[in-house]
Amino acid sequence: MHFHILIGTTSGNTEYLADEVSKALIEEGHQATLHDQPSDTEVPMKNAHWLLCIATHGAGEYADSIYPFMQSLTDNRPDLSSIHYALIGIGDSSYDTFCQAAQDADALLSGLGARRICESLTIDMFNDLDPEANAVNWLSTWKSARSE
Numbered sequence: 001m002h003f004h005i006l007i008g009t010t011s012g013n014t015e016y017l018a019d020e021v022s023k024a025l026i027e028e029g030h031q032a033t034l035h036d037q038p039s040d041t042e043v044p045m046k047n048a049h050w051l052l053c054i055a056t057h058g059a060g061e062y063a064d065s066i067y068p069f070m071q072s073l074t075d076n077r078p079d080l081s082s083i084h085y086a087l088i089g090i091g092d093s094s095y096d097t098f099c100q101a102a103q104d105a106d107a108l109l110s111g112l113g114a115r116r117i118c119e120s121l122t123i124d125m126f127n128d129l130d131p132e133a134n135a136v137n138w139l140s141t142w143k144s145a146r147s148e
């Protein structure tokens with residue numbers, strides 16, 4: 001299966017995490033394409049599996065690299081009914097707006113018809129000692145949801 005990994009990062013932590021997830025998928029024989037500046041000309045907008053890895057910045061805002069893509073979805077409202085997605089939110093629980101961007105992305109995508117296939121993972125950079133390992137472990141949740 002081919003997975004498109006959409007990265008929302010400002011300072012690079014999420015890119016590192018997405019790389020580790022991508023390696024784990026490839027080791028299992030899947031294809032993975034990393035989109036470090038997602039755009040609707042490059043990310044397949046039909047019949048695709050997306051894994052969004054999104055950090056929250058500002059006061060609950062999308063991280064810089066994915067902000068334009070999310071804005072484009074908000075403005076253009078494409079039909080995403082053939083998209084399956086899963087979501088890893090990255091944030092810091094010392095902020096009131098903990099992982100707000102991932103929650104907003106979830107609401108936006110489901111409102112455009114995309115189907116989330118498993119519970120999202122929330123990574124707390126304040127407390128989580130090994131975020132990359134947590135994300136790779138969580139992949140098994142996603143994989144078992146796909147096989148149902």
Ligand SMILES: Cc1cc2nc3c(=O)[nH]c(=O)nc-3n(C[C@H](O)[C@H](O)[C@H](O)COP(=O)(O)O)c2cc1C
Nearest residue numbers: 009010011012013014055057058060091092098099
């Ligand atoms: C200026 C700034 C604002 C932040 N705002 C939030 C926030 O509102 N909510 C949250 O959960 N985390 C917030 N964070 C924490 C980041 O999500 C966390 O540091 C994350 O690892 C950044 O990922 P990145 O390196 O991929 O950009 C903020 C971090 C910074 C530096």
